[in-house]
Amino acid sequence: xxxxxxxxxxxxxxxxxxxxxxxxxxxxxxxxxxxxxxxxxxxxxxxxxxxxxxxxxxxxxxxxxxxxxxxxxxxx
Amino acid sequence: xxxxxxxxxxxxxxxxxxxxxxxxxxxxxxxxxxxxxxxxxxxxxxxxxxxxxxxxxxxxxxxxxxxxxxxxxxxxxxxxxxxxxxxxxxxxxxxxxxxxxxxxxxxxxxxxxxxxxxxxxxxxxxxxxxxxxxxxxxxxxxxxxxxxxxxxxxxxxxxxxxxxxxxxxxxxxxxxxxxxxxxxxxxxxxxxxxxxxxxxxxxxxxxxxxxxxxxxxxxxxxxxxxxxxxxxxxxxxxxxxxxxxxxxxxxxxxxxxxxxxxxxxxxxxxxxxxxxxxxxxxxxxxxxxxxxxxxxxxxxxxxxxxxxxxxxxxxxxxxxxxxxxxxxxxxxxxxxxxxxxxxxxxxxxxxxxxxxxxxxxxxxxxxxxxxxxxxxxxxxxxxxxxxxxxxxxxxxxxxxxxxxxxxxxxxx
Numbered sequence: 494x495x496x497x498x499x500x501x502x503x504x505x506x507x508x509x510x511x512x513x514x515x516x517x518x519x520x521x522x523x524x525x526x527x528x529x530x531x532x533x534x535x536x537x538x539x540x541x542x543x544x545x546x547x548x549x550x551x552x553x554x555x556x557x558x559x560x561x562x563x564x565x566x567x568x569x
Numbered sequence: 570x571x572x573x574x575x576x577x578x579x580x581x582x583x584x585x586x587x588x589x590x591x592x593x594x595x596x597x598x599x600x601x602x603x604x605x606x607x608x609x610x611x612x613x614x615x616x617x618x619x620x621x622x623x624x625x626x627x628x629x630x631x632x633x634x635x636x637x638x639x640x641x642x643x644x645x646x647x648x649x650x651x652x653x654x655x656x657x658x659x660x661x662x663x664x665x666x667x668x669x670x671x672x673x674x675x676x677x678x679x680x681x682x683x684x685x686x687x688x689x690x691x692x693x694x695x696x697x698x699x700x701x702x703x704x705x706x707x708x709x710x711x712x713x714x715x716x717x718x719x720x721x722x723x724x725x726x727x728x729x730x731x732x733x734x735x736x737x738x739x740x741x742x743x744x745x746x747x748x749x750x751x752x753x754x755x756x757x758x759x760x761x762x763x764x765x766x767x768x769x770x771x772x773x774x775x776x777x778x779x780x781x782x783x784x785x786x787x788x789x790x791x792x793x794x795x796x797x798x799x800x801x802x803x804x805x806x807x808x809x810x811x812x813x814x815x816x817x818x819x820x821x822x823x824x825x826x827x828x829x830x831x832x833x834x835x836x837x838x839x840x841x842x843x844x845x846x847x848x849x850x851x852x853x854x855x856x857x858x859x860x861x862x863x864x865x866x867x868x869x870x871x872x873x874x875x876x877x878x879x880x881x882x883x884x885x886x887x888x889x890x891x892x893x894x895x896x897x898x899x900x901x902x903x904x905x906x907x908x909x910x911x912x913x914x915x916x917x918x919x920x921x922x923x924x925x926x927x928x929x930x931x932x933x934x935x936x937x938x939x940x941x942x943x944x945x946x947x948x949x950x951x952x953x954x955x956x957x958x959x960x961x962x963x964x965x966x967x968x969x970x971x972x973x974x975x976x977x978x979x980x981x
Contacts, residue, residue, distance in 0.1 A: 494724070494728070496843055497843070497846065499846075500843045502659070504662055507662070507665070508658065508659045508660065508661060508662055508664075508665045510654075510655060510656070510657075510658055510893065512637055513637040518658075521950040526660060526661075526976070527660065527661070528661075529881055558637070558866075559841065559865060559866050561605070561867075562608055562841065562866055563841045563842060563845075564606045566608060566609070566811045566812070566813060566841065566842040566843065567843050568608075568662065568696075569602070569608040569609025569610070569611065569811065
């Protein structure tokens, strides 16, 4: 099954352990992943921040609780 | 000689010798989720079971994932919770799972040394199986597993290398566990068929429900409904669950226009998931999108309040090994309309404790909803019968007793 880009961004943040402020990662770190490499993710990241799934802490991103649960919902 | 967990062969033998006692004392519960980390149903099952086993006098240790804001070590109603952080980034989810198992195993090793080992390791699903089998191999304590669902049904087939890995773990669980616990008769048949497991190795133990939260809540009916845009004269139809294909919410949304031809109703959809965008679009295309509210994730207490203030709940799942949300609706005193699949078809007796409808069939779902909304006497009877069923069969105390028997059988 092919998932929308926002879902791949969410799960990648979880895979990288970006679940709280002190574990936040840069967009570059996200872009290095196989599923996101070469893709433009700025708009999707912005949407995820606006809808409360992701937080931006000084240019580094991490999942909110809602974002974490959504990211992992497909595996439960 | 030391194993990876830092235990010597002597420690392992001592643990094994200790297991010749037929009744276990120390249980290691492995689960990738535990409240407040609630991704799916496993979280609540492990919580309810662990607390009930503690109530029977067992010492239960849960090793689970960390959750920001929650302490690494906690005792909750006697259950000892050890939350573990996965400190290594992973390139994909399945690698992350294997890393999670490594970090769990490290914690288990330390714990085993501190308390002198475990009598049983209880693994919840494939996600934590590698740690479970390592614990068994290095400490000698027998393993019991619960399979909460099967990948080939969850994903509609095995369609990827990741799916192949999960299915392989599921088979391995059935092979290496002393007893495999499943939550419904239909799941038992699936496991027997899929993995050729002997009948006597699979125990059907249902999931329990903690009714306390429904008995203690005192929601303001008008205020709760108003919060989700439902007026006093409107019927509130409720869906609670992950927004994934497995839960079948799209069929409920497609059914709704037929319902509102006859009833002044609104649909409140509680939950989130990868299918949310698609479902919001489907809702718009029905022409009744203004009657359909997506709330996202809600807190436990908000969900309880909403259940208590709804007119009925619909569970249109395509695959549902058990369906604890059905028990919750029944305990909350609202009629439940559910797909006649798997565990739901075992929990609910049609026109007695609920209404069963055909899965993937919007017209059948709309019939079921109309059946309840159109006959208040039937609705009342269903609710009374359902509450009695929940009280009789689905308590955590009963589940814990059965689980303890499974542990004792494994130790023999």
